[in-house]
Amino acid sequence: AQTVTQSQPEMSVQEAETVTLSCTYDTSENNYYLFWYKQPPSRQMILVIRQEAYKQQNATENRFSVNFQKAAKSFSLKISDSQLGDTAMYFCAFMNGGTDKLIFGTGTRLQVFP
Amino acid sequence: DVKVTQSSRYLVKRTGEKVFLECVQDMDHENMFWYRQDPGLGLRLIYFSYDVKMKEKGDIPEGYSVSREKKERFSLILESASTNQTSMYLCASSSPTGFYNEQFFGPGTRLTVL
Numbered sequence: 001a002q003t004v005t006q007s008q009p010e011m012s013v014q015e016a017e018t019v020t021l022s023c024t025y026d027t028s029e030n031n032y033y034l035f036w037y038k039q040p041p042s043r044q045m046i047l048v049i050r051q052e053a054y055k056q057q058n059a060t061e062n063r064f065s066v067n068f069q070k071a072a073k074s075f076s077l078k079i080s081d082s083q084l085g086d087t088a089m090y091f092c093a094f095m096n097g098g099t100d101k102l103i104f105g106t107g108t109r110l111q112v113f114p
Numbered sequence: 115d116v117k118v119t120q121s122s123r124y125l126v127k128r129t130g131e132k133v134f135l136e137c138v139q140d141m142d143h144e145n146m147f148w149y150r151q152d153p154g155l156g157l158r159l160i161y162f163s164y165d166v167k168m169k170e171k172g173d174i175p176e177g178y179s180v181s182r183e184k185k186e187r188f189s190l191i192l193e194s195a196s197t198n199q200t201s202m203y204l205c206a207s208s209s210p211t212g213f214y215n216e217q218f219f220g221p222g223t224r225l226t227v228l
Contacts, residue, residue: 004156006156009154033215037219043221044118044219044220044221044222045204045206045219046219047216047217050215050216091156091157095215100145100162100164100208100210100215100217101147101159101162101172102147102157102159102217104149104156104157104158105156106154106155106156107156
């Protein structure tokens with residue numbers, strides 16, 4: 001069975017600094033997708049960034065980028081130039097190719113302070 | 115914009131009551147999901163549905179049932195609520211042909227069972 005591990009329950013960063021959230025996963029599959037979702041306080045969960053396992057190039061979305069290490073089964077999220085609005089719970093998630101089911105990690109609560 | 119709505123943001127029920135949580139999506143998505151979110155446990159899949167009148171068990175279906183009579187609506191039913199079902203419940207939808215297999219989430223229902 002696939003598992004997703006987020007070993008940092010809480011993190012904090014100063015505004016404008018860079019922070020990296022860690023995620024590791026375990027699977028024997030070769031075709032899969034990885035996601036980072038953001039859940040702001042009292043607001044809906046939204047997708048931040050997505051990575052296809054077959055792509056070697058790391059995904060980027062504006063200030064958000066990932067470091068995808070397939071052999072190490074690691075999928076970290078880097079947030080550059082952190083903003084107060086980045087304060088949220090961040091979930092790493094895994095999806096097997098051919099299914100639509102997500103497996104979530106336990107989340108990392110990120111606090112951005114001025 | 116995709117919109118997923120849930121019938122209540124907050125709900126308080128008594129042990130033994132039958133509880134209905136409703137979810138509606140307006141994007142004609144085939145897939146719909148119910149998760150529960152608990153601190154330190156992340157999101158866990160309760161049930162999902164790939165089509166009208168179809169349902170499949172997720173990882174923690176015990177004590178829950180679902181109904182999908184119309185494509186846009188997916189209901190979660192607690193037949194006899196118990197205190198250990200106090201949690202945040204999140205609904206999501208997706209399309210198997212959608213861009214990035216992205217799941218779109220509702221705002222959540224925080225259920226307290228007394």
